[in-house]
Amino acid sequence: NAGVTQTPKFQVLKTGQSMTLQCAQDMNHNSMYWYRQDPGMGLRLIYYSASEGTTDKGEVPNGYNVSRLNKREFSLRLESAAPSQTSVYFCASRNQGTGSYEQYFGPGTRLTVT
Amino acid sequence: KQEVTQIPAALSVPEGENLVLNCSFTDSAIYNLQWFRQDPGKGLTSLLLIQSSQREQTSGRLNASLDKSSGRSTLYIAASQPGDSATYLCAAPSRGATNKLIFGTGTLLAVQP
Numbered sequence: 669n670a671g672v673t674q675t676p677k678f679q680v681l682k683t684g685q686s687m688t689l690q691c692a693q694d695m696n697h698n699s700m701y702w703y704r705q706d707p708g709m710g711l712r713l714i715y716y717s718a719s720e721g722t723t724d725k726g727e728v729p730n731g732y733n734v735s736r737l738n739k740r741e742f743s744l745r746l747e748s749a750a751p752s753q754t755s756v757y758f759c760a761s762r763n764q765g766t767g768s769y770e771q772y773f774g775p776g777t778r779l780t781v782t
Numbered sequence: 783k784q785e786v787t788q789i790p791a792a793l794s795v796p797e798g799e800n801l802v803l804n805c806s807f808t809d810s811a812i813y814n815l816q817w818f819r820q821d822p823g824k825g826l827t828s829l830l831l832i833q834s835s836q837r838e839q840t841s842g843r844l845n846a847s848l849d850k851s852s853g854r855s856t857l858y859i860a861a862s863q864p865g866d867s868a869t870y871l872c873a874a875p876s877r878g879a880t881n882k883l884i885f886g887t888g889t890l891l892a893v894q895p
Contacts, residue, residue, distance in 0.1 A: 672825075699881055710887040711826075711871070715822060718881055726882065758825055762881070769814050771873075773826040 670699040672774035681749045691759030700742035704755040784809045788886035805855040811820035
């Protein structure tokens with residue numbers, strides 16, 4: 669049981685390049701989330717998916733797109749990376765509707781855009 | 783709009799001391815509140831989740847309390863150890879969207895041996 673996994677762990681991009689961050693969970697959770705963490709700003713929600721087939725914007729969605737590929741996988745895409753997107757990105761999952769609302773986090777992807 | 787605040791931003795204590803970390807939230811109509819630990823360069827690890835019907839949750843040397851009326855939660859760490867050194871974050875659900883969490887900016891704890 670690996671929990672929440674993310675790939676890659678580190679990435680350096682040049683301005684304007686695109687990339688997809690991958691996230692998978694093996695806990696059969698319904699909801700999945702993408703956050704970014706910046707110094708002094710805390711964690712901010714980018715997008716989330718309450719269930720397979722649905723996605724919604726969070727607090728800072730501009731410049732990102734997401735895909736809930738199936739119940740296990742939720743990817744985050746940067747179409748044209750900008751230096752302002754330099755951050756640590758975390759994926760999380762939660763089993764909604766069962767009374768246990770704990771969110772479980774992946775190890776993060778450290779992205780630098782030059 | 784839910785806002786979550788953690789004070790102090792940093793705390794240093796000698797080993798063995800009991801300590802309290804504070805978390806304040808503006809919207810008291812919350813379903814739950816969650817405490818996390820984050821080690822440098824790592825992801826977040828869930829420590830405790832308190833449901834709105836509970837006042838306390840305990841796990842080992844950790845005890846979290848929730849007072850909705852005052853908009854406060856505390857995380858009590860007993861007999862602190864150097865291994866407790868980490869950043870501690872609290873998170874409360876967003877108003878009207880219980881599946882979205884709003885995070886505080888955390889308290890960086892250093893336990894000196």
